[in-house]
Amino acid sequence: MQVGPSAFMALAAVLFSLGLYGAVARKSAVMVLMSLELMAVAVSLNMVALSRFVTPTEMTGQVFTIFTMVVSAAEIGLGLALVLAIYRQTRSIELTRMDTLKG
Amino acid sequence: MTETVNGIAFAILAGAAILGAVGMLTTRNVIHAAFWLLESMIAVGGLFLLLQAEYLAVVHVLVYAGAVSVLMLFVIMLTLRRREDSVRPVEVSVAGAVMALVFGGLVFAAIASYGDRVAEMPETAPDTAALGELLFSRWALPFEVASLVLLVALVAAVWWSREEKR
Structure with a gap:
């Protein structure tokens, strides 16, 4: 069985779509952050696979994946700190209850 | 001679990654969702190994399975007042499903038009x-x-x- 880059891209598309659905559908702030992580991982998988198949010696995809990991680790740290700060103020992390700015 | 990705290993790891993502989205318990995400991340780390990105595979498991999952579990523990709060009502979003399906369909169409132009893996991997x-x-x-x-x-x-x- 031959597994080409298309298989990896298809898998990344499935993971990204699932993450997109989770980010929209879930009502808990922590669950939305988990879905965002899933989307970031799908993009990383795409970059590593295409880098391996198309330009294996350049490794640009792997280097970019390292930077993506840095950004997504920073994002998850800030996001969870924000969730904690919101929880301290409102005693809830439900997205439906964060409606202070609602007109 | 060209190398190929092992089809059976790819199928197992891809199935595990998708199973973890689906489990994360369908479970009602937030803590179970964090563990499903952990399973999915470890499977993706295995896929990095299949692509001969050893350093990335190790760092991926270290960062996502090690740090991010523990951070998630800590925040879940700190923001739950009672044990029962971790079980949430079933959340279904039609708009979200339509959006994800349209996006996924468009990407799949793009991949199908791309075709397998480079089906064979170059042998040299730094x-x-x-x-x-x-x-x-x-x-x-x-x-x-x-x-x-x-x-x-x-x-x-x-x-x-x-x-x-x-």
Whole structure:
């Protein structure tokens, strides 16, 4: 069985779509952050696979994946700190209850 | 002679990754969702190994399975007042499903039109030492900027999550 880059891209598309659905559908702030992580991982998988198949010696995809990991680790740290700060103020992390700015 | 990705290993790891994602989205318990995400991340780490990105595979498992999942579980524990709060009502979003399906369909159409132009894997794969040399020569400046981003983000996270003194 031959597994080409298309298989990896298809898998990344499935993971990204699932993450997109989770980010929209879930009502808990922590669950939305988990879905965002899933989307970031799908993009990383795409970059590593295409880098391996198309330009294996350049490794640009792997280097970019390292930077993506840095950004997504920073994002998850800030996001969870924000969730904690919101929880301290409102005693809830439900997205439906964060409606202070609602007109 | 060209190398190929092992089809059986790919199928198992891809199935595990998708199973983890679906489990995360369908479970009603937030803590179970964090563990499903962990399973999915470990499967993706295995896929990195299949692509001969050994360093990335190790770092991926270290960061996502090690750090991010533990952080998620800590925040879930800190924000739940009672044990029953971890079980949530079933959340279904039709708009979200339509959006994800349209996006996924468009990407699949793009992949189908791309075709398998490079089905065969090039034999030469540089190792971790080559990646390190590249990272500290050609990508040295972005690397330093990335470390600054991490430092600022961590300081900000500590600042935000500190207890208010009244």
